[in-house]
Amino acid sequence: MTTLTKIDLQYEKIASGKVRELYRIPGSESLLFITTDRISCFDVILETGIPEKGAILTRLSSFWFQLLQARIPNLRTHLLTLGIPPSLQTIRHLPRSNHSPFAGNQDQVLYEEIQKRSMIVQRLKVFPIESIVRGYITGSAWASYKKDGTMHGVTLPEGLQESQKFDKPVWTPSTKAEQGVKDENISPEEAASIIRQTYPEDYTEYAARIEELSLAIYHEASVYAAERGIIIADTKLEFALDESTSPPSVVLVDEVLTPDSSRFWSAEKYEVGRPQDSLDKQFVRDWLIDKALKGKEGVKLPREIVERTSATYIEAYEMLVGEKWRDEVTFLN
Ligand code: ATP
Ligand code: MG
Numbered sequence: 001m002t003t004l005t006k007i008d009l010q011y012e013k014i015a016s017g018k019v020r021e022l023y024r025i026p027g028s029e030s031l032l033f034i035t036t037d038r039i040s041c042f043d044v045i046l047e048t049g050i051p052e053k054g055a056i057l058t059r060l061s062s063f064w065f066q067l068l069q070a071r072i073p074n075l076r077t078h079l080l081t082l083g084i085p086p087s088l089q090t091i092r093h094l095p096r097s098n099h100s101p102f103a104g105n106q107d108q109v110l111y112e113e114i115q116k117r118s119m120i121v122q123r124l125k126v127f128p129i130e131s132i133v134r135g136y137i138t139g140s141a142w143a144s145y146k147k148d149g150t151m152h153g154v155t156l157p158e159g160l161q162e163s164q165k166f167d168k169p170v171w172t173p174s175t176k177a178e179q180g181v182k183d184e185n186i187s188p189e190e191a192a193s194i195i196r197q198t199y200p201e202d203y204t205e206y207a208a209r210i211e212e213l214s215l216a217i218y219h220e221a222s223v224y225a226a227e228r229g230i231i232i233a234d235t236k237l238e239f240a241l242d243e244s245t246s247p248p249s250v251v252l253v254d255e256v257l258t259p260d261s262s263r264f265w266s267a268e269k270y271e272v273g274r275p276q277d278s279l280d281k282q283f284v285r286d287w288l289i290d291k292a293l294k295g296k297e298g299v300k301l302p303r304e305i306v307e308r309t310s311a312t313y314i315e316a317y318e319m320l321v322g323e324k325w326r327d328e329v330t331f332l333n
Helices: 053-071 089-093 106-115 139-148 188-198 203-227 282-290 303-321
Strands: 013-016 020-024 030-035 079-082 118-122 129-136 165-171 230-242 249-253 262-266
Touching: 030 053, 053 079, 053 118, 053 203, 053 303, 129 188, 129 203, 165 203, 188 203, 203 230, 203 249, 230 303, 282 303
Parallel strands: none
Antiparallel strands: 013 020, 020 030, 030 118, 079 118, 129 165, 129 230, 230 249, 230 262
């Protein structure tokens, strides 16, 4: 298993996030959307990557895009194709990753490593909010409720317990802060007013559509995941506007329903009234706290933590998709 945390292609870079690298594809309006094996915890990127994580997130997102499109009428997503199209031959001549000691034909190996972590997506203007849906009260929502009985500026009924299921899933947006700045929970009205800054005419409609789609996605995904023993406690989605259609359409973008963007709980182990272990970076978070390294830069993870985290991402993939994880490239080329 290879770990790919740094990519430096000679294309025009559109964005470099905590986990992803986005490049413009020459001669096209589409983007090369590469998910690396980087892992961030408490908003800091760690020095050590998680083997195959980028490939797992890529395939899991694409699985969900297909499932959701089949179940939600008129849902549009940014995914065009999985992998790198054969037409992108020039990528073979790009420098290899500066940290992986590849054997053999190094450019070819790198090509395959990038290939399985890549999607070609439509380049769109992303709405500057994180569209969160919560089915259970946990995380920052639980912290805020405990403090003053509210969640995202909305008052909740008294007497809720930690990890309790809401009567109905709730749309709880947050700001989409720049790297290094914490996202802030906001009310639906505040979300609409952020959208208004860019779209003063149609902001109510766009906010309503984002809410409607988010709740539909959460609903379909939760029903599906429940059949596979997983509770989706909450999830974060991103949407963008495609202005090339008439009228413009709200499109689901970024990653969807992965362990990085969602809290997945084991249905079997779930118990109200306490925190739950989630199928994600829990081991890393616990280890960082234990070693007093929370929020520190340049942290290297021990092998055991890396292996357990990688196994957890694979477990989430296998439970949700219902097939064994295989790390070879099985699409295109
Ligand atoms: P995190 O998700 O952990 O907050 P991040 O926000 O820094 O990390 P990454 O996931 O590493 O971001 O990078 C993905 C970036 O690409 C995000 O800024 C996202 O809004 C943007 N993006 C996603 N899909 C598209 C798209 N179709 N067109 C343009 N930008 C996109
Ligand atoms: Mg992201």
